[in-house]
Amino acid sequence: MGRAVLPVRVDARLLLPVATFVILLGAIFWLQPRTMSYFGLNLMLNLAVPLALATIAQMMFLTINDLDLSIGSFVGLVACITATWLHDRPWLGVLALLGCIAGYAAVGALVQWRQLPSIVVTLGLSFVWLGLAILLLPSPGGNAPDWLASFVGFHMPLVPLPIVACVVIGLFTHVLMMRTSFGVVLRGMGGFSRAVERAGWSALRARMTLYALAGCFGVLSGLALVGLTTSADANIAQRYTLLSVAGSILGGCSFFGGRIAPIGTVIGALTLALASSALTFLHLGADWQVGAQGAILIAVLALRALTGREREA
Amino acid sequence: MTSRIAGLGFAAMLLLSAAHADAATAGKRIALSNNYAGNSWRQTMLTSWTDATGQAVKMGIVKEAPAFTTAENQVTEQAAQIQNMILQGYDAIVIDAASPNALNGAIKSACDAGITVISFDGVVTAPCAWRLTVDFKGMGAEQVEYLAQRLPQGGNLIQIRGLAGTSIDDAFNQGMLDELKRHPNFHLVSTVYGNWTQTVAQKAVAGVLPGLPDIAGVLTEGGDGYGAAQAFSSAGRKEPIIIMGNRQDELAWWKQQHDKDGYTTMSSSIAPGVVTLAFWVAQQVLDGHPPPKDLQVPYLKISQDTLADTLAKTPSGGLANKLYTQQDAEQLRAVGH
Numbered sequence: 001m002g003r004a005v006l007p008v009r010v011d012a013r014l015l016l017p018v019a020t021f022v023i024l025l026g027a028i029f030w031l032q033p034r035t036m037s038y039f040g041l042n043l044m045l046n047l048a049v050p051l052a053l054a055t056i057a058q059m060m061f062l063t064i065n066d067l068d069l070s071i072g073s074f075v076g077l078v079a080c081i082t083a084t085w086l087h088d089r090p091w092l093g094v095l096a097l098l099g100c101i102a103g104y105a106a107v108g109a110l111v112q113w114r115q116l117p118s119i120v121v122t123l124g125l126s127f128v129w130l131g132l133a134i135l136l137l138p139s140p141g142g143n144a145p146d147w148l149a150s151f152v153g154f155h156m157p158l159v160p161l162p163i164v165a166c167v168v169i170g171l172f173t174h175v176l177m178m179r180t181s182f183g184v185v186l187r188g189m190g191g192f193s194r195a196v197e198r199a200g201w202s203a204l205r206a207r208m209t210l211y212a213l214a215g216c217f218g219v220l221s222g223l224a225l226v227g228l229t230t231s232a233d234a235n236i237a238q239r240y241t242l243l244s245v246a247g248s249i250l251g252g253c254s255f256f257g258g259r260i261a262p263i264g265t266v267i268g269a270l271t272l273a274l275a276s277s278a279l280t281f282l283h284l285g286a287d288w289q290v291g292a293q294g295a296i297l298i299a300v301l302a303l304r305a306l307t308g309r310e311r312e313a
Numbered sequence: 314m315t316s317r318i319a320g321l322g323f324a325a326m327l328l329l330s331a332a333h334a335d336a337a338t339a340g341k342r343i344a345l346s347n348n349y350a351g352n353s354w355r356q357t358m359l360t361s362w363t364d365a366t367g368q369a370v371k372m373g374i375v376k377e378a379p380a381f382t383t384a385e386n387q388v389t390e391q392a393a394q395i396q397n398m399i400l401q402g403y404d405a406i407v408i409d410a411a412s413p414n415a416l417n418g419a420i421k422s423a424c425d426a427g428i429t430v431i432s433f434d435g436v437v438t439a440p441c442a443w444r445l446t447v448d449f450k451g452m453g454a455e456q457v458e459y460l461a462q463r464l465p466q467g468g469n470l471i472q473i474r475g476l477a478g479t480s481i482d483d484a485f486n487q488g489m490l491d492e493l494k495r496h497p498n499f500h501l502v503s504t505v506y507g508n509w510t511q512t513v514a515q516k517a518v519a520g521v522l523p524g525l526p527d528i529a530g531v532l533t534e535g536g537d538g539y540g541a542a543q544a545f546s547s548a549g550r551k552e553p554i555i556i557m558g559n560r561q562d563e564l565a566w567w568k569q570q571h572d573k574d575g576y577t578t579m580s581s582s583i584a585p586g587v588v589t590l591a592f593w594v595a596q597q598v599l600d601g602h603p604p605p606k607d608l609q610v611p612y613l614k615i616s617q618d619t620l621a622d623t624l625a626k627t628p629s630g631g632l633a634n635k636l637y638t639q640q641d642a643e644q645l646r647a648v649g650h
Contacts, residue, residue, distance in 0.1 A: 032401060034402065044393075046396075050389070137478075139413075139478070140415055229388070229415040230421075231414035232415060233415040233478065234477075235388065235478050237388075237389060239389055276394070280398065
C-alpha cells in the first residue's frame with residue numbers, strides 16, 4: 001500500500017460508483033439541458049440528501065456484517081416525530097429523537113447479547129417503527145419546524161446546498177470511519193472480530209456504537225426529509241430500506257468483512273436518485289417505468305458483482 | 314379610417330372568441346404524476362388517461378400529455394418525479410398523490426415555477442393546487458346506512474380497512490365509525506387491513522373468521538369484497554352482506570350469487586375515469602377559466618337494478634368506469650361558482 005498522496009486515497013472500488021454517476025449525470029444533462037443549472041441541480045438532487053444519510057446509516061450496519069431492514073420505517077417514524085412533537089413541543093421532540101437513537105443502541109445490544117440475526121430483528125423492528133409512527137400520526141399531516149424548513153431550503157451562493165451537504169456527509173464519515181482509530185476498531189469488528197476482541201475491545205460496545213451511529217444518521221435523514229416535504233407521513237420513506245442497501249453495495253461496501261466505503265456510498269445513493277430522474281426524462285411509457293426502476297437496480301448491482309470478482313481473481 | 318380599423322379589430326375579436334376556446338391551450342403540455350400502478354383501479358385510471366388525452370392531442374387541444382408512474386406507493390419518489398417535471402417545463406401537472414401533504418414541498422416548487430397543479434383521488438393540501446375530492450367519509454357512512462336499512466335487527470360486522478396510514482383509509486374509517494355510533498345494534502367484531510387488494514383481504518379475513526360469531530355484514534373500502542367472499546366460502550360459512558367496490562370480480566360474484574339465491578348488496582367506488590376530469594380541469598385552467606380550488610367529484614354507485622348493465626360494460630380484471638368530457642369540467646366550474 002502506497003502512501004496516500006491525496007487526503008482521500010483513491011480506491012479502485014470508487015471507480016464504479018463515480019463512473020455510473022458521471023455517465024448518468026451526463027445523460028440527464030443531454031436529455032434535459034435545463035437540469036444543468038443551479039436551479040436544476042438543486043431540484044434534482046435535494047431529495048438525494050436524506051437518501052444519502054439513510055444509506056450511510058445502512059453502511060454502519062454493514063460495517064459489522066449486519067443488515068438493517070427497518071431503516072425506511074425508522075426514517076418515517078423520525079419524520080412523524082419531527083412534524084408533530086418537534087414542531088409543537090421541541091423539548092419532547094428532542095427527547096423522543098434521542099430515545100430513538102438509544103433504541104437503536106439497545107437493539108444492537110440485544111443482537112450482540114443473544115447472537116440474533118440482525119435481518120430478523122430489524123425486519124420485526126420495521127413494523128414496530130411503522131406502528132409507532134401511525135400511532136403518532138394516524139393520517140398524514142403535521143408541519144416541519146420553521147427553522148428546519150428554512151435550513152434545508154437555504155439557497156447557498158454559487159453551489160447548490162444538496163451538493164455541499166453530500167460532500168460534507170461523505171468527507172465526515174470517511175474521516176470518522178477510515179481515518180480514526182475509533183473507525184478502525186469498528187471496522188475490525190466486522191472483519192476480524194475475534195482478533196479485535198482478543199486485543200481487548202468489547203464487541204458489545206462496538207455493535208452498540210455502530211447501531212447508535214446508524215440511529216443518528218437515520219434521525220438526520222428524517223429531519224432533512226421533513227424539511228424538504230414540509231410535512232410527514234408514516235409511509236414516507238419505506239423505499240429507503242431497499243435503496244440504502246443497493247446504494248451502499250453500489251458504493252463499494254460489502255456484505256461481509258467490514259469492508260465499507262463512505263464516499264462511494266454517498267455517490268451510490270446519488271446515483272440511484274439520479275436513475276429515477278433519468279427515467280422521467282426518457283419519456284418511458286408508464287407501464288415500463290415500474291419495471292425499469294428495478295432493472296436499473298439489478299444492472300448496477302450486477303456491475304458491482306462483476307468488478308468485485310475481478311478484483312479478487 | 315380609424316373606425317374601419319377599430320371595426321376590423323372588433324370583427325377579429327368576435328371571430329377569435331367564436332373560434333374554439335381551445336386554441337389557447339394548443340401548445341400546452343400536461344403531465345400525469347401517478348404514484349402506484351399495482352391494482353385494477355390504477356390500471357383502468359392509466360388507460361382512461363391515455364384514451365382521453367390521446368384524443369385531445371389528436372384534436373389539437375393540447376400538445377402532449379404523457380403519464381409518469383412510480384414503482385410503489387412511495388412519497389419520496391413521487392416528490393422527485395414532480396421536481397423532474399418542473400425541470401421539463403410542463404404547463405400543468407395532474408397528480409394522484411401518495412400523501413396529502415408530504416408532497417407539498419415539491420408542489421410549492423411547481424407552483425412557484427408557474428405550473429398549474431391539479432390533484433385528484435389522492436389529493437394534496439398545498440393551497441396553490443386544485444383538488445378534485447371524493448367524499449370518502451360519506452361513502453363509508455353510506456355503507457353503514459345501507460346495512461342498517463337491510464338489517465334493522467342489527468348484527469355483527471367485520472370492517473376491512475385499506476392501506477394503514479393513508480388519508481383515504483382514515484376518511485373511510487371515520488365515516489363508518491361515526492355512522493356506527495348512530496346504530497348501536499351493530500357490533501364491530503373485527504377490523505382487518507386488506508390494502509384494497511383482493512388477495513390480502515382474503516388472507517386477512519380468513520385469519521380472523523374461525524374465532525368470530527355469526528357475521529351479518531362486511532364493510533369494505535373497495536378491491537377487497539371478492540377476497541372477503543372467498544374467505545367466507547372457503548371457511549364453509551354463509552356469505553353475509555358484503556359491500557362491494559365496483560371491481561369486475563366483485564360484480565361478477567355478486568351477480569352469480571344473486572342468480573343462485575337472490576343475494577343482494579350494494580357497490581360504490583370512485584370511477585378511475587376521474588383522471589380525465591382532472592385533465593379537463595387542467596385544460597380549463599390553462600385556458601384562463603379557473604374553477605374554484607376545491608371541487609367535489611361524484612362517485613359511481615351500483616345497485617341491484619344497474620348491476621347487470623354495468624357488469625356487461627366492465628372488462629374482466631377492470632372496474633366500472635366513466636370517462637369525463639370537457640363539458641363535464643365546464644359544468645363543474647359552473648356549479649362551483
